[in-house]
Amino acid sequence: MAKDSDRRDVWARQATDYALEHGLIGLSLRPLAASLGTSDRMLLYHFGTKDHLVAAVLRESNDRAVDGIAALAPSPDIRTAVHDLWAAVNSPAYEPCTRLYVEAAALGLLGQEPYVTVVREANERWLRSLVTHLTRSGVARPLAKRIATVVDAAFIGFQLDAPLDVGTAARRRKVTDLAEAVAGLS
Template identity: 60%
Template sequence: MARDTRRRDEVAQAATDYVLEHGLVGLSLRPMAAELGTSDRMLLYHFASKDDLVAAVLRVSNDRSVAEVRAMPPSPDVRTAVLDLWAAVTSPRLARCQRMYVEAAALGLFGREPYVSVVGEANEVWTGAVVDHLVASGAPRARARRAVALLDATLMGFQLDLPLDADDPVLEQAVLDLADAVAAIACQV
């Protein structure tokens, strides 16, 4: 049984790489299996259903994002932490994970499983990592959760606009304004 679990984890990692490259929308098992050097039947051997595979892929992608945030050294202050987080989520490595999250969240808005459940789980884990980063960077824990609510929602909005406004100086200034706002919320006396 341990070998099956290890193989399932290996397949989940490879499937995540595939979905990060190709996206969730319109995901088909046959092309994925072909690229992974297996068959769609073998994918379903390791996962009870396509939804089970998708849930595993979403969890792996979120785990990768959270690991990146948790690996970040503390920033010198909360304002810098926001700028550091923006740089991280827009880095090539995390930008793909963030894009997958957006696709899953959009599908979850329609009430589709496994998206609703997995996105909810992902939000809790992600928020915890970002709260911990802000606290390590000087935010009082009592205010960090509130600051992260604003930070996360705004960063997500910026990421949705980014493909349209990548070089827009207004977006650059908005990120700086967000850093100021989060620092003000987190560090109020």
């Protein structure tokens, strides 16, 4: 029989897969539990509250995105680094993580927990991953921190604008403009 912590970890990963497909807004425990082959009571037993489950989902999703950035090869220059980071953020594996983060951040802006706390934690880890990629790509750490902050803010804006964009060419131009702008910081 699996230990409770093992079961909790498995369910956190499976619940993350579910949330990446269905989103956080309107997340209901019964359909989630049914998709995991358990009951909402068992989820509450293992996670304590729905908020703790959501926090575990957000952490798992963020871990996946951070791992994706960590797996990137160093980029040859700042401009390429911006394009490489954007490609990773928008890859089929990690774009749903970004969408989930945007949902959580919006709910966090409204002061809802666990979103405020988990999004703050996620932001810190995410920015560190961007800084690490940039420094591995030859950018000095102080500059990498500045660039990571600008890139992160722009990427979130691009994500929010994505449904309004008229096509990939417009989005590609935005990323190229961002790459040029941050290259000018060096």
